[in-house]
Amino acid sequence: xxxxxxxxxxxxxxxxxxxxxxxxxxxxxxxxxxxxxxxxxxxxxxxxxxxxxxxxxxxxxxxx
Numbered sequence: 001x002x003x004x005x006x007x008x009x010x011x012x013x014x015x016x017x018x019x020x021x022x023x024x025x026x027x028x029x030x031x032x033x034x035x036x037x038x039x040x041x042x043x044x045x046x047x048x049x050x051x052x053x054x055x056x057x058x059x060x061x062x063x064x
Contacts, residue, residue: 001025001036001041002035002039002041003039005021005023005036005040006039006040008021009040020042020043020061020062021040021041021042021043022041022042022043022044022045022057022058022061023036023041023043023044023045024045024049025044025045025046025047026046026047027046028046028047032044042061043057043060043061
């Protein structure tokens with residue numbers, strides 16, 4: 001996921017620079033969260049997945 005996010009962000013297209021990328025991972029330490037952001041992701045959801053957290057994150061990035 002980290003490598004994919006970095007590759008997507010490097011593509012020379014505006015949508016690749018602005019599309020939301022959300023990490024969904026079992027890695028829940030603060031350093032893991034910060035690494036997701038450093039790799040170009042917009043959010044981080046840790047497993048086990050809580051539906052309300054997923055809805056909140058998606059609403060933040062997809063509802064305008």
